[in-house]
Each structure stands twice: as structure tokens, then as C-alpha cells.
Amino acid sequence: MADKKAQLIIEGAAPVELPILTGTVGPDVIDVRSLTATGRFTFDPGFMSTASCESKITYIDGDNGILLHRGYPIEQLAEKSDYLETCYLLLNGELPTAEQKAQFVSTVKNHTMVHEQLKTFFNGFRRDAHPMAVMCGVVGALSAFYHDSLDINNPQHREISAIRLVAKMPTLAAMVYKYSMGQPMMYPRNDLSYAENFLHMMFNTPCEIKPISPVLAKAMDRIFILHADHEQNASTSTVRLAGSSGANPFACIAAGIAALWGPAHGGANEAVLTMLDEIGDVSNIDKFIAKAKDKNDPFKLMGFGHRVYKNRDPRATVMKQTCDEVLKELGIQNDPQLELAMRLEEIALTDPYFIERSLYPNVDFYSGIILKAIGIPTSMFTVIFALARTVGWISHWKEMLSSPYKIGRPRQLYTGYESRDITKLEDRK
Numbered sequence: 001m002a003d004k005k006a007q008l009i010i011e012g013a014a015p016v017e018l019p020i021l022t023g024t025v026g027p028d029v030i031d032v033r034s035l036t037a038t039g040r041f042t043f044d045p046g047f048m049s050t051a052s053c054e055s056k057i058t059y060i061d062g063d064n065g066i067l068l069h070r071g072y073p074i075e076q077l078a079e080k081s082d083y084l085e086t087c088y089l090l091l092n093g094e095l096p097t098a099e100q101k102a103q104f105v106s107t108v109k110n111h112t113m114v115h116e117q118l119k120t121f122f123n124g125f126r127r128d129a130h131p132m133a134v135m136c137g138v139v140g141a142l143s144a145f146y147h148d149s150l151d152i153n154n155p156q157h158r159e160i161s162a163i164r165l166v167a168k169m170p171t172l173a174a175m176v177y178k179y180s181m182g183q184p185m186m187y188p189r190n191d192l193s194y195a196e197n198f199l200h201m202m203f204n205t206p207c208e209i210k211p212i213s214p215v216l217a218k219a220m221d222r223i224f225i226l227h228a229d230h231e232q233n234a235s236t237s238t239v240r241l242a243g244s245s246g247a248n249p250f251a252c253i254a255a256g257i258a259a260l261w262g263p264a265h266g267g268a269n270e271a272v273l274t275m276l277d278e279i280g281d282v283s284n285i286d287k288f289i290a291k292a293k294d295k296n297d298p299f300k301l302m303g304f305g306h307r308v309y310k311n312r313d314p315r316a317t318v319m320k321q322t323c324d325e326v327l328k329e330l331g332i333q334n335d336p337q338l339e340l341a342m343r344l345e346e347i348a349l350t351d352p353y354f355i356e357r358s359l360y361p362n363v364d365f366y367s368g369i370i371l372k373a374i375g376i377p378t379s380m381f382t383v384i385f386a387l388a389r390t391v392g393w394i395s396h397w398k399e400m401l402s403s404p405y406k407i408g409r410p411r412q413l414y415t416g417y418e419s420r421d422i423t424k425l426e427d428r429k
């Protein structure tokens with residue numbers, strides 16, 4: 001795919017010819033791999049202009065608000081598919097036939113329980129620990145339990161690990177919540193759908209099993225679909241980088257969870273609610289909008305803006321519709337925090353500062369509101385993002401391992417001291 005070439009002119013040196021690679025859709029990329037031979041590197045902190053890998057899983061056109069998984073638009077997947085089908089698609093490249101789907105769902109359900117011994121890990125954590133801290137620990141700890149699927153060079157092991165992770169994440173996420181509440185942990189119920197089972201493990205107790213609302217289960221499933229993958233974001237790149245050293249899949253996913261935790265990434269859904277609390281009342285909005293615009297103030301409107309989407313976040317459009325459905329089902333109309341959120345949305349969509357910088361509400365703006373309405377505590381929001389994103393992470397990890405790859409090892413522009421000699425302690429000033 002490299003019939004075009006770019007020429008790099010470096011003063012005082014011979015021109016360098018660099019191949020231009022063309023993908024199926026999206027911009028061409030200049031292949032700079034041969035540059036090392038010239039003794040030079042490229043400099044691109046934040047990877048604003050750098051493709052770190054080739055991938056067939058997800059395509060994003062940020063200018064036009066397009067998100068495709070294996071070619072299928074996210075809007076169609078949210079409308080016509082379900083989370084486990086989307087998992088199959090991401091992992092295997094095609095939507096399943098009815099038979100393949102039944103087999104996949106049954107296999108996932110066979111793996112929903114976690115080793116009983118894993119429960120004892122929880123006791124080592126304080127009950128008020130942040131759920132993401134506990135998730136980093138217990139997901140990493142899975143590698144100490146499933147030795148039979150840790151050979152990363154064995155495709156069958158990779159497959160079993162992928163299924164285990166998709167199957168066990170809801171169980172672990174609900175265990176984290178129950179532990180924080182001091183309630184007994186609930187075993188998974190394999191007669192329920194993936195989303196119903198998660199809500200069952202979260203909200204039911206051994207002494208009271210209530211039926212799960214189909215509207216809330218559908219909303220949960222949509223949240224899972226909309227967070228399933230998003231190409232080479234910070235956490236997925238972390239998983240790929242960890243995986244490139246040969247680390248086992250459970251350790252790689254734990255690394256992804258850690259990267260997701262930050263408020264600029266998956267932590268944004270939690271940060272949205274914290275921000276709404278901080279703003280407190282509609283009458284304070286103008287003050288906070290002014291803070292968001294002030295270059296000397298670190299405050300940012302959480303849930304607005306995106307590194308890639310510079311027009312609209314297609315996930316946010318679907319999420320907003322689900323948000324309306326959930327609020328209607330729960331009869332929430334006059335919630336002051338919701339009123340505040342809607343007013344912020346209105347301002348951001350009309351204020352020149354936000355328009356000029358293309359700062360639209362992103363997926364986390366609405367998912368935070370939905371999760372709160374369902375009754376999920378704010379500190380669990382990013383855990384739910386991690387649960388849903390696990391399939392994306394593991395699909396990228398599998399894709400990387402299925403073709404020749406190199407350990408990820410970025411270079412740097414060194415601006416520290418040149419070589420110097422140590423002076424004796426007594427002579428140092």
C-alpha cells in the first residue's frame with residue numbers, strides 16, 4: 001500500500017524518501033520507520049500526529065462524528081445489536097450467526113464466577129477505598145488464578161483469557177461495590193442477560209431479589225456498547241504497550257484500568273457529577289463558565305471536548321436518547337442537578353468559546369447522568385467504563401499478538417545535562 005512517497009529535506013543532509021501508507025479510509029500516514037538510519041527521530045508528545053500501530057478494529061472520523069466497529073456504525077450497533085454481540089464482533093471481526101451467538105453467550109456465561117479464593121483479596125482493602133483502586137488490584141490478581149491460560153503465544157489461551165475477562169468483569173465490578181457497601185457479594189445468575197445480571201449483582205441482596213427493569217437493563221447494555229472500544233486512546237495504547245513486552249493479559253488489562261482512571265479519560269464521567277456538585281446551582285453557572293475559559297485557571301468543564309471528535313461525539317447522541325428514556329422510566333423530571341446539566345449543555349452549544357474550540361458534550365457527560373439516575377454511586381462510574389472497555393482492550397491485545405510486533409519503546413528529545421563528573425559530597429554546594 002506504499003505507492004506514494006514523501007520527501008524529507010534536512011538542511012545539510014541528503015533528502016530522505018519516506019513511504020506514504022494508505023488505509024481503507026482515513027488520512028494517509030507517512031512511514032517514518034526508516035528515519036532511524038539517518039540518526040534522527042520524530043518528536044510528537046501526546047501522539048497528536050503519530051499512528052502507533054495498524055488496526056482493523058475501530059475507525060473514528062473525528063471531524064464528521066463517525067465511529068465504526070469493524071465497519072459497522074455505532075448508532076446501528078446501539079440500535080440493532082447488544083453488548084455480547086458487539087463483543088463477538090470486536091474480538092472476531094464479524095457479527096455472529098444465530099448459532100455462533102448462542103455458543104458465544106453460553107461460553108461467556110460458563111465463566112462468570114470468579115475463583116472463591118479471590119474473594120479474600122477484598123478483605124485487604126479498606127471499605128472506603130476508591131473502587132478503581134480495588135479493580136486495579138483484583139484484575140491484576142486474576143493472573144495469579146488462571147495459570148492455564150497465560151501462554152500468550154498460544155491462540156487458544158488468548159481466546160480463553162479474552163472470554164474470562166469479558167465474563168468476569170461484571171462480577172468483579174459488582175463485588176467491588178458490595179464490598180464498599182458492606183453487603184454480601186452476589187453470585188452471577190446465568191439465566192439473566194449480561195446487563196440484567198450486572199444490575200442483579202449490584203442491587204439485589206440474598207434476602208431480597210427484585211426483578212430488573214427492562215428499560216434500565218437496556219440502558220446499561222447501551223452504556224456497555226457505547227464504551228466497548230475507541231481505537232488507540234490512552235488506556236488501549238497502555239494495554240498494547242504492556243502487552244508488547246509479553247506481559248500476560250490480566251496484567252495488561254490492569255494497566256489499562258489504571259490509565260483509564262484519570263479524569264481526562266475514563267474518570268471524566270465521575271468528574272462530571274463532582275463538577276455538578278461543585279457548581280451547586282444554576283445561578284453559579286456563569287462563574288464556572290468564566291473559570292473554564294480562564295487560561296490561568298486549571299478548571300475545565302468535565303464531559304466537554306474530545307481529542308478526536310471535533311464536531312460531535314456520535315456516542316453522546318445515542319447516550320442522550322437513552323438518558324431521556326431512563327429519566328422517563330424513573331419518573332425523574334425535576335432533579336436540580338439534571339436541570340444544571342441541561343443548562344450547561346445549552347450554554348456550551350451556544351457559547352462562542354466552546355463553538356470555536358469544538359467543545360461538545362462527550363459520551364461521559366450523559367453516561368454520568370444515566371448512571372446516577374440508575375442509582376450507581378459516582379465512584380463506580382469509571383469501573384463501569386472499565387468493565388465495558390475490557391473487550392476493546394483485549395481485542396487490541398489479541399490483534400497485536402496475532403501478527404509480528406515489536407516491544408513498544410518510544411524515544412525522547414533529551415534536554416538534561418550533558419555528561420559531567422561527580423564531585424565529592426563535602427565539595428558540593
Ligand code: CMC
Nearest residue numbers: 263264265266268292300301302303304305306307357362
Ligand atoms: N473546558 C474548557 N476548555 C476546554 C475543555 C473543557 N472541557 N477542553 C478543552 N478546552 C480548551 C483548551 O483549554 C484549549 O483552549 P486554547 O486553544 O484556548 O488553549 C482548547 O479547548 C483545546 O483543548 P486541548 O486541551 O488542546 O484538547 P485535547 O484534545 O488535548 O484534550 C480532552 C481533550 C478530552 C482531554 C479535553 O477536552 C478535556 O480535558 N475535557 C474534559 C475531560 C473529559 O470530558 N474527558 C472525557 C473524554 S470522552 C471519554 C474518553 O474517550 O476517554
